[in-house]
Amino acid sequence: MHQLLEDSFQSIAHLLFPHCCVGCNAVLDHRKEILCYTCNSLLPCTYFESTAGNTLEKSFYGRIPIASATAAFYFSRESVLHQLLVSLKYKQHKEVGWFLGRLLGYQLAKSERFQEIELLIPLPLHPEKLKIRGYNQAALIAEGIQSVWPNKWVVDAVIRTGFSESQTSSNRINRWQKMQGVFQLSNQQAIHEKKLLLIDDVATTGATLEACGSALMQGNPTSLSLATVAYTL
Numbered sequence: 001m002h003q004l005l006e007d008s009f010q011s012i013a014h015l016l017f018p019h020c021c022v023g024c025n026a027v028l029d030h031r032k033e034i035l036c037y038t039c040n041s042l043l044p045c046t047y048f049e050s051t052a053g054n055t056l057e058k059s060f061y062g063r064i065p066i067a068s069a070t071a072a073f074y075f076s077r078e079s080v081l082h083q084l085l086v087s088l089k090y091k092q093h094k095e096v097g098w099f100l101g102r103l104l105g106y107q108l109a110k111s112e113r114f115q116e117i118e119l120l121i122p123l124p125l126h127p128e129k130l131k132i133r134g135y136n137q138a139a140l141i142a143e144g145i146q147s148v149w150p151n152k153w154v155v156d157a158v159i160r161t162g163f164s165e166s167q168t169s170s171n172r173i174n175r176w177q178k179m180q181g182v183f184q185l186s187n188q189q190a191i192h193e194k195k196l197l198l199i200d201d202v203a204t205t206g207a208t209l210e211a212c213g214s215a216l217m218q219g220n221p222t223s224l225s226l227a228t229v230a231y232t233l
């Protein structure tokens, strides 16, 4: 009887407040869904998870020793992925973070290149920004990955002590200089001789990932790899 009441309530709520696809607004059947089948199938996979020497990995050559790097999907302004990331970062839509984390997690779990990873490290937000947003989107993505990839653990190992401004207008040297000292290792013991995977939402210039990765390397991990949801060309 209790279940019947609950189902009826859900049906009425669904009629009054339909749950819609973030991409195209089509009404979805289940509250846990984020995208309809069509929008889901339009997400442009990079296949970086199975491609050694992919363009993201190459962009770190000579900068920081990265074992493997991947980004799940190509990003463009017109894409469904852009709408998802806007929902996640600016509309308090936390479920999108877990959803994108699961999609990235399925790819990682299938890839031989990432099998030895032990710890998932979300790239931290500055505490002030965390206070405003209420959550760190990279941490939600890491939780989503963990939920579909057995025996990997999410660990906070770095803190962010400085802000980095919009980086699009500055050149690579300037961006690198601005990021110096922005991250500090906070949990050396946890990452010592471990195989790490640093997680973030988007890889653009790589300056933020590089700076955070450099802080992690001070903790003497066995290896450092990177995974993001989106990759911008």
Ligand SMILES: [Zn+2]
Pocket: 021, 022, 023, 024, 025, 026, 035, 036, 037, 038, 039, 040
């Ligand atoms: Zn849709």
